[in-house]
Amino acid sequence: MDGGARMTVAHYLNQFFAGLGGEEHAGQEPVRLDGPTGPGRGLAAAGLSVDVTLVCGDDRFGEHEDASLATLLGWLDELRPDVLVCGPSFGSGRYGYACGVLAREAGRRGIPVVAAMTPDSPGVIAAEGAAYVVPTGSSVAAMRETLPVVASLASRLAAGDAIGAPEDEGYLPRGLRRNVLSDRSGAARAIDMLLAKLAGDVRTEVVPTADRVPPPPALADASDATVALVTEAGCVPQGNPDRLPSRHANVWLRYPLDGVDSLTADGYGTVHAGFDTTAANADPNRLVPLDAARRLEAEGSIGRLHDAFYTTSGVDTPVATAATFGREIAEELISSGVQAVILTGT
Amino acid sequence: MPSTLADLEIATFAIDEIVEGTQTGRSDRRLSVSLPQLAVGAGHPALAEATVEVVRPGDPVRITNVLDAVLPSVKAEDPAGTFPGVLGPLAHAGRGRTNRLDGVAVLSVCNWEASGHAEAGTFPDAFVDMAGPGAGLSPYGGTVNMVLRFRPSEGAPVAEADRAIRIETLRVARDLAAITLGDDPDGIAPVRLPQPGESDSSLPAVAVILQVASEGPLLDTLLYGEPLGGLVPTLLDPREVVDGALTNGAYDWAGVRNHTATYQRATLVRELLAGHGDRLRFAGLILALGYLDTARQKQRSAMLSARLAEQLGADGVVCTTFSSGNSHTDTMLTVRACERLGIRATALVCETNGGLTDHVPEADCLVSTGNEDELVEPWTPGRIVGSDGPGRAGERVPTWSYLGACVQTGDERWTAAPA
Numbered sequence: 001m002d003g004g005a006r007m008t009v010a011h012y013l014n015q016f017f018a019g020l021g022g023e024e025h026a027g028q029e030p031v032r033l034d035g036p037t038g039p040g041r042g043l044a045a046a047g048l049s050v051d052v053t054l055v056c057g058d059d060r061f062g063e064h065e066d067a068s069l070a071t072l073l074g075w076l077d078e079l080r081p082d083v084l085v086c087g088p089s090f091g092s093g094r095y096g097y098a099c100g101v102l103a104r105e106a107g108r109r110g111i112p113v114v115a116a117m118t119p120d121s122p123g124v125i126a127a128e129g130a131a132y133v134v135p136t137g138s139s140v141a142a143m144r145e146t147l148p149v150v151a152s153l154a155s156r157l158a159a160g161d162a163i164g165a166p167e168d169e170g171y172l173p174r175g176l177r178r179n180v181l182s183d184r185s186g187a188a189r190a191i192d193m194l195l196a197k198l199a200g201d202v203r204t205e206v207v208p209t210a211d212r213v214p215p216p217p218a219l220a221d222a223s224d225a226t227v228a229l230v231t232e233a234g235c236v237p238q239g240n241p242d243r244l245p246s247r248h249a250n251v252w253l254r255y256p257l258d259g260v261d262s263l264t265a266d267g268y269g270t271v272h273a274g275f276d277t278t279a280a281n282a283d284p285n286r287l288v289p290l291d292a293a294r295r296l297e298a299e300g301s302i303g304r305l306h307d308a309f310y311t312t313s314g315v316d317t318p319v320a321t322a323a324t325f326g327r328e329i330a331e332e333l334i335s336s337g338v339q340a341v342i343l344t345g346t
Numbered sequence: 347m348p349s350t351l352a353d354l355e356i357a358t359f360a361i362d363e364i365v366e367g368t369q370t371g372r373s374d375r376r377l378s379v380s381l382p383q384l385a386v387g388a389g390h391p392a393l394a395e396a397t398v399e400v401v402r403p404g405d406p407v408r409i410t411n412v413l414d415a416v417l418p419s420v421k422a423e424d425p426a427g428t429f430p431g432v433l434g435p436l437a438h439a440g441r442g443r444t445n446r447l448d449g450v451a452v453l454s455v456c457n458w459e460a461s462g463h464a465e466a467g468t469f470p471d472a473f474v475d476m477a478g479p480g481a482g483l484s485p486y487g488g489t490v491n492m493v494l495r496f497r498p499s500e501g502a503p504v505a506e507a508d509r510a511i512r513i514e515t516l517r518v519a520r521d522l523a524a525i526t527l528g529d530d531p532d533g534i535a536p537v538r539l540p541q542p543g544e545s546d547s548s549l550p551a552v553a554v555i556l557q558v559a560s561e562g563p564l565l566d567t568l569l570y571g572e573p574l575g576g577l578v579p580t581l582l583d584p585r586e587v588v589d590g591a592l593t594n595g596a597y598d599w600a601g602v603r604n605h606t607a608t609y610q611r612a613t614l615v616r617e618l619l620a621g622h623g624d625r626l627r628f629a630g631l632i633l634a635l636g637y638l639d640t641a642r643q644k645q646r647s648a649m650l651s652a653r654l655a656e657q658l659g660a661d662g663v664v665c666t667t668f669s670s671g672n673s674h675t676d677t678m679l680t681v682r683a684c685e686r687l688g689i690r691a692t693a694l695v696c697e698t699n700g701g702l703t704d705h706v707p708e709a710d711c712l713v714s715t716g717n718e719d720e721l722v723e724p725w726t727p728g729r730i731v732g733s734d735g736p737g738r739a740g741e742r743v744p745t746w747s748y749l750g751a752c753v754q755t756g757d758e759r760w761t762a763a764p765a
Contacts, residue, residue, distance in 0.1 A: 187756025319701025
């Protein structure tokens with residue numbers, strides 16, 4: 001540890017590892033303890049001095065996730081630790097899940113997090129790449145070999161040091177892709193890989209995400225459905241009042257359709273940088289088919305048109321950003337009671 | 347087989363310093379350049395101003411609005427014939443000796459938005475950092491750069507201004523290299539095209555599909571000075587590529603921009619030639635467009651490229667990619683079309699934070715040229731060259747801002763790894 005400002009270390013445990021009781025105490029409400037407890041002492045022995053231990057019962061977290069999380073995050077906001085350690089939770093499903101969720105939320109608040117659990121723990125998925133997860137065996141017998149790895153990662157994260165590759169540092173890949181210099185050019189690697197492929201050994205440096213979305217079942221009765229219009233065609237009110245970027249958009253926007261029956265060229269246009277926009281600007285209904293949707297609504301083919309349309313410009317948008325937009329828009333549409341979407345792309 | 351007169355050879359001259367002087371000349375690894383003699387920008391009505399500045403690795407400088415990078419080169423036996431179709435008369439490139447400077451690049455810079463030739467926000471950032479956390483991303487963070495900053499004349503047609511900039515940039519590249527004429531090079535690399543049937547036919551035959559794009563002024567790739575828009579896939583002698591027949595006039599995404607130096611270096615071709623007769627047979631190079639507008643155009647181009655590869659007798663192809671997003675679809679369709687003809691394919695692609703814009707199951711052998719969306723830590727340069735604006739000083743900057751960082755031609759060593 002360096003001789004600079006003292007770092008603050010927080011540690012999350014379930015009721016059992018905090019010594020507050022076994023399964024009969026799994027309903028334990030969140031509690032905050034000073035100093036290290038249980039495995040926290042092992043962390044101290046490995047060079048990481050725990051200042052505060054946060055505890056929650058496994059059932060309590062599972063059954064009252066929002067409230068438990070709010071309490072725990074409130075303490076973290078107050079403490080502003082330099083690093084948070086969750087677990088190790090080994091093969092425990094409920095404990096692992098709680099560690100993963102807390103790790104994710106703390107990570108998104110900018111707190112470096114190290115957790116430890118089995119690679120198939122639900123906590124790994126719950127963490128969504130926001131934490132360094134050290135893989136462990138399924139039983140507490142793995143404690144001795146796990147704690148030094150956790151302590152080392154946590155100390156260096158707290159000090160702001162760079163962390164190396166997963167296989168070198170002993171954590172699970174977080175789904176992030178970091179630029180590194182190969183010792184050989186892309187050309188040399190391509191030729192080697194092609195010759196290997198020709199010899200029957202197929203290798204790749206890029207594994208596309210397996211994120212294929214199965215189509216949902218068709219609407220049982222569209223005449224009863226609320227339908228929303230969503231587009232990545234960059235359609236905005238004239239003058240682009242909210243400054244939707246033409247490319248690499250970092251936002252999606254919502255514009256009201258109350259009392260609007262058609263998108264006129266005077267009122268709307270596109271800022272999309274990825275296609276010749278002349279025809280679209282002459283009739284913005286071809287970006288967002290409001291005219292046709294209003295007709296369907298009037299004749300009863302669809303129940304009701306949602307009272308706003310959603311827009312962004314899909315040009316060189318990172319996949320992760322686009323996925324976030326999709327999730328956010330979908331959540332809003334679901335909470336607004338929308339059952340179907342007409343998504344217009346370019 | 348000894349090199350014949352018809353073959354191309356690249357004679358390299360290592361340079362590690364360029365200084366302004368009253369006389370133009372070379373002393374060992376140091377070039378002295380008289381800027382008045384160079385007269386950059388003179389005689390082009392479409393250009394209002396051109397300034398020249400040398401920046402070096404380690405300088406606290408961020409170069410912005412970078413258009414192109416050119417390796418200084420000159421035809422040793424016929425200097426006036428360098429960059430045929432642009433500077434020299436139309437004649438085949440790729441024959442005889444070319445002198446090339448190593449360690450030096452000519453960078454053209456222009457702020458099209460400031461001169462009123464493009465709307466604000468049209469062009470994404472295009473940086474070269476000579477120091478700081480981004481210095482290693484662009485290959486030109488490590489070269490001595492002669493930066494030519496152009497200001498187009500007000501009201502000059504954009505295509506005219508761009509043409510003048512491209513001519514002047516190539517001319518300076520030629521004239522810098524011409525300082526070496528008559529001198530002994532540090533090294534000579536033959537670029538010899540194999541003759542049919544000269545090597546073991548049991549070796550796998552490998553072709554290259556070089557993807558370029560040409561969408562109009564400021565977005566064009568040029569062959570012998572002419573834009574390639576409308577091109578159907580064609581065979582091209584790779585020696586012509588190495589020797590300046592292909593030049594860049596496309597100024598979109600800097601990190602994945604095929605700039606002129608990537609064609610001149612042609613690392614993929616040179617690696618294939620190095621392996622020719624030993625572990626493979628080099629079957630040839632196909633030039634094809636990416637960034638095509640419609641699904642039908644993309645499918646047609648992929649189909650025709652694959653058929654050319656088949657006619658070359660290729661067992662395998664390496665597909666390169668121009669820019670990202672849209673063109674990843676062109677690459678994927680080309681991979682698929684080749685595989686359907688029984689030609690095994692690999693492709694070079696950059697990643698976008700772990701994602702690909704498009705993917706086909708046949709693309710099971712991909713080379714990653716890096717994650718273009720990774721953010722680079724903030725840096726405040728001592729000086730910005732190429733803009734009067736703040737140049738994102740102190741901001742986190744995406745990797746795609748750095749010229750050539752993730753270029754998908756195979757010339758660079760960046761790749762992406764899990765973290």
